[in-house]
Amino acid sequence: MVNALSKSWSLAISAVFLSVLPLVLPDYYLYLATELLIWALFALSLDLLLGYTGLPSFGHAIFFGIPAYAVGIILTAGYPLIVALLVAVVAASLTGLILGYLATRTGGIGYIIVTLLASFAVFLIAFSWTNLTGGENGLYISRAGTLAALSTQAAYAIVAVSTALIFLGARWLVRSNYGLLLVGIKTNETRAQAMGYNTQLYKFQITIVSAMIAGVAGVLYALLARSLSAELVGPELSTEAVIWVLLGGTQTLLGPMLGAALFILIKQALNTIRAYPIFLGLLFIVVVVWAPSGLLKLPKGLWKSFRRRNTR
Amino acid sequence: MHILKTVGVSRSFGKFTAVNAVDLHILATGIHALIGPNGAGKSTLLNLLAGTLPVSSGCIYYEGRDVTRLPIHARARIGISRSYQVVTLFAGLTCREAMQLALQRDLSVAAWLSPGPMRKVREDADELLKAVDLFDVAEVDTAELSHGLQKHLEIALALANSSRLLLLDEPMAGMSISERVVLANRVRALAKDRAIVLVEHDIDMVMSLADTVTVLHNGAVIASGDPADVRADSMAQSVYLQAGKAC
The missing domain is CATH 3.40.50.300 (P-loop containing nucleotide triphosphate hydrolases)
Structure with missing residues (x-):
């Protein structure tokens, strides 16, 4: 009961927070907030695999970067936005189908290796296929027809509404009996199979759902930032996303979203210091040691230990 | 036969x-x-x-x-x-959730996502737990049950369908x-x-x-x-x- 109440409270607070931001933030910070929402959406998509289904995807950037490139390449070739979006949807589903098929055929460590190597491979392709992706120089999308052509407020609104709707959809999914099965597969796949579930099929399905959400994030990013580089499909972003999810707290949806925003903010604040990765590393160690279930569950844990001390 | x-x-x-x-x-x-x-x-x-x-x-x-x-x-x-x-069993899932998992198997994915059938599965799970005297532990994590109760639940799960x-x-x-x-x-x-x-x-x-x-x-x-x-x-x-x- 208290739990349900605190959950709807956190939803209401998030909604109010997101609607107030464009009223109070200057353009530069609002742009930053828009970008953070996109990364949060990407983190959410990874939580569906890593947090709920126990699939350690270490190549998740592929699902973000390929649709982003698809939009960039088609727009740069002079086609209208609608064509670019359609191609991005096709690219996202194909990527999900192929990688999902390959990765779910293996389990545990195999899944990590397949996804991580795929991320390396796609990174190398994006980096060296200069005619298509701009290679080392990257791909620049001209302003017309992108989110950058709109006001900062309008771009923010589009991204915030998409993120909120997808969040609500994902929340509904993980709270349904489908979500229950996903957690069942995570905790005991053998038994789920013995119960009569073709777990391979459901792991494949959720990989595609996750790929589509990551693809939406990638497309929004392409349309907002308009500058694409091979890092967007690479292993660095892939592994960083895993850290966001662990930092915020797996299997919570909201936690990984906050984890992504926090991590990127700290990174931006510290990047004038050359040794900034050390601080991010320290933060990660602190979380792993003192809040192993992630930052989102830290207040609850503290509150519990506080109450225990007081009732004693 | x-x-x-x-x-x-x-x-x-x-x-x-x-x-x-x-x-x-x-x-x-x-x-x-x-x-x-x-x-x-x-x-x-x-x-x-x-x-x-x-x-x-x-x-x-x-x-x-x-x-x-x-x-x-x-x-x-x-x-x-x-x-x-x-x-x-399913560490992290309650007995009720484990029972729901067993019961929902023959439903469609659409039913898993719909409020009506979801409620029905939950009610059926409670019924079954009552029938095998496990309703008292419906909210308990399956990993925290005694060995005897786990075995009991395991058989109940195997029989759910x-x-x-x-x-x-x-x-x-x-x-x-x-x-x-x-x-x-x-x-x-x-x-x-x-x-x-x-x-x-x-x-x-x-x-x-x-x-x-x-x-x-x-x-x-x-x-x-x-x-x-x-x-x-x-x-x-x-x-x-x-x-x-x-x-």
Whole structure:
């Protein structure tokens, strides 16, 4: 009961927070907030695999970067936005189908290796296929027809509404009996199979759902930032996303979203210091040691230990 | 009437033959026990029947249908359920959630996502938990149950979808005497309208519980029949005396 109440409270607070931001933030910070929402959406998509289904995807950037490139390449070739979006949807589903098929055929460590190597491979392709992706120089999308052509407020609104709707959809999914099965597969796949579930099929399905959400994030990013580089499909972003999810707290949806925003903010604040990765590393160690279930569950844990001390 | 038949079922691991040309006939009701010393191939045979392991050769027929190549989840859907020697349920899920998971299997993905059917599954889960006296622990994490209750829940889960063949791998292992008696009575009652195949070390328990006993030795069947006949069989005697010592 208290739990349900605190959950709807956190939803209401998030909604109010997101609607107030464009009223109070200057353009530069609002742009930053828009970008953070996109990364949060990407983190959410990874939580569906890593947090709920126990699939350690270490190549998740592929699902973000390929649709982003698809939009960039088609727009740069002079086609209208609608064509670019359609191609991005096709690219996202194909990527999900192929990688999902390959990765779910293996389990545990195999899944990590397949996804991580795929991320390396796609990174190398994006980096060296200069005619298509701009290679080392990257791909620049001209302003017309992108989110950058709109006001900062309008771009923010589009991204915030998409993120909120997808969040609500994902929340509904993980709270349904489908979500229950996903957690069942995570905790005991053998038994789920013995119960009569073709777990391979459901792991494949959720990989595609996750790929589509990551693809939406990638497309929004392409349309907002308009500058694409091979890092967007690479292993660095892939592994960083895993850290966001662990930092915020797996299997919570909201936690990984906050984890992504926090991590990127700290990174931006510290990047004038050359040794900034050390601080991010320290933060990660602190979380792993003192809040192993992630930052989102830290207040609850503290509150519990506080109450225990007081009732004693 | 037989619910399950195996014809010359074998399973090898490299050069070692764990199960050797076993012909098994399981009746549609009653308890069929598999006994034999350690390493006789009892658990391997059970895994072959459930589909946990593929056979090396031979055929398995369930209700007249060849299920030899059917994966475990497909066999579960046509009514073959199993329990495990070491009970590991769904850590992090409550008993109610585990029961929902068992019950929702035959519904569509659309139903899993719809509020109406979701509520129905939840209510059915509570009903079933009440029926097996587990409703008090509905909200408890399955990993936090006592060993006896876990075993109890495991069997309830296996039965949730009215399976017609229940494969129990050493259900009595690690249980106290009183827990054993409760479980034996429950298995006895369940066997009235379904087939139960039981792998068990406790020879006395098996002899009093089972309707049919098959004795395995080095992967092969050396005797099969009702407990009294098997007890009289001189070859089976030498083997299960050995097993008796091992326990």
